[in-house]
Amino acid sequence: MEFGTKTAETSIVKQETSVPPSKEVAKTVNTLSTENEDFELKGKVVTKGDIKHWNNSRGTGKLFNATIVDSNGDEIQATFFNEAVDTFYQLVSENKVYNFSKGRVKLANRRYSSCDYQLTFDKNASIVEVFDDGHIEENYKFSKICTLKNKVGEVVDLCAVVVGVGPVVEFTSRKSVQLKKRTLTVVDDSNTEIELTLWNNQAENKRVDVGSVIIAKNLKVTDFQTCSLSTIRDSSKLVVNNTQIPEATVLLNWYKKIHGKEPSVKLTQKTDLSEKLPRVSLSELQERFKGKEEGQELLVISGFIGFIKKDDVSSIWYTACKNSEVCKKKVVLGADGLYTCSKCNETSSECSYCYMASIKIQDFSGSFWVRSFDNTAHKIVGYTASYLQKLHNTDEQEFDKVMNSLPGKSIEAVVKVSVYGGRTQATLQSVLEPSTQKTLELYLKDLNK
Ligand SMILES: [Zn+2]
The missing domain is CATH 2.40.50.140 (Nucleic acid-binding proteins)
Structure with a gap:
């Protein structure tokens, strides 16, 4: 009998030590912490983002973000990963109330969040829609x-x-x-x-x-x-x-x-970057980098198109990823007759075309060769490289007409000039609306030297 009681006591003591100190289940945003991942949060979804896919060295996956507000009006960001996207993207809707549990509490990136923590959900998540009793209201903290x-x-x-x-x-x-x-x-x-x-x-x-x-x-x-x-x-x-x-x-x-x-x-001061940059004539540009071994500068130049190098079309454009709206990576036609974009990791029978042209710009003082990539050349030519390429293949006369219309066209642009090992390279950064007045001032300044 005595013996038996003792055993019972020992077993009780044992049980007590194996149970962790009891923690309350967090029910509101302000009781969440990374120490306590046991939460059951009732909240309204106030924003829901689009599904995003990622593809990097650590693998591929997808996610979507939602902002949840609780009964205190406190907000938290939640991110759903992979299987949780499949399970919950359709289910979770803006302005509906759910019980969220079985996720993880992480420290938030305060650059994008007004809350200390954020929630993440994977395939183990539990998200159950509940009746909206109207008690959850968004809480605004307006700043003047x-x-x-x-x-x-x-x-x-x-x-x-x-x-x-x-x-x-x-x-x-x-x-x-x-x-x-x-x-x-x-x-x-x-x-x-x-x-x-x-x-x-x-x-x-x-x-x-x-x-x-x-x-x-x-x-x-x-x-x-x-x-x-x-x-x-x-x-x-x-x-x-x-x-x-x-x-x-x-x-x-x-x-x-x-x-x-x-x-x-x-509070917001209008700033036009080109207004702040030095404006130089092309002869000044030459002088600026003469004898320099290394350096880089953004400058504003104005003049007119002198010449566009077109020995063959590959000096005007290159074959680019077919998603050239978002990816301008150069692609090469493989032996299989397909183009592979190493950036998008996609293979396709199609490609698109992007500009990479060499343009001689002239002004009253001299001339200078610049490289012009897709954005700037598109603005100068007035057509996309893909359109011009098609024209070249189907209507050479019309193509020549477009190309021949370019010399003499006036241009004002921000140009990035880099010097490495004594070699100068200039690339158009952006094409501006020409301002005759400023060109004239520069011309007069040059005359008075
Ligand atoms: Zn691509």
Whole structure:
């Protein structure tokens, strides 16, 4: 009997030591931590991003991001990986409420998030839609525009009136990704204006007019040369003219009655890069690098097209990846009759064409050879390289006509001049709208030397 009791006691003690100190299941964003991955979070999905695929040295995969807000109005970013994309992408919808569990809690990248943590979900995740009792509301923490100068690098919410809407601008990033952006100018009742850049889908499809009240969640305060705001991919949310948000109504009243009586303070200074660069004549350009072994400089030049090298067409364009909208990698026709892009890892019977032309530019003082790649040459020629290539094959006369129309055409451009080991190479960076006045000033300056 005694013996038996003792055994029972020992076994109880044993059990106690093997049970970890009990932790409560986290039910809200503010109780989540990386120490405690046991959570059961009830939250509303406020933004859901597109599926993204990656392909790098560590392998391939896919993901999508969502922003979840809980009953306290606190927000957290969730990322779904691979099988979780297959299982949950269709299920998870914006403005619906779910119980999220069986994921991991990680430290968030504060560059893209206003929360310390983020959630990740894989195939083990449990996400169950629950009844929306209307208790989960998005929580905005609006920043006045006049305070943004002190918040560079932070993520903020904004309630502002649109006073300017720019055009959708398409361009290619340094990583050869085709991007679209639209810049809005917005003002709030601190009577301060700032530029807000919308990207891609939001740039193209978000309908905003002058006088609209824009309510934005998760904007990045940037300071690239000048203070401005930018949307963050998959995270920013924009609502236009939502009268249910009291701040929006107050602001609209301010805009109608007060705005315009005093000039606004402008946080974003318009900067045109080419305005800041040295403007040189072509003879000055020659002189600048004479005798130099190494160096690099961005300069603005203006003149006219003297000559385009066209010994054979391969000196005008090259065969490029068929996805030349996003990838301008050179491809070579293999023995199998197929083109392989080593960057996209794709093989195709088709290719496209991209410019790589040598152009002699002339002005009143001299001439200079520059290289011109797809973006700049397209602007100079007026046609894509693929179109011109087709023309060359089908209608040589018309092709010659296009090529012969180019000499004499005026050009103003930003050019990057590099010198390595005494050899100079110049590449057109961007083609500007010609400004006759400035060319004239330069000409007069040259005369007075
Ligand atoms: Zn490619």
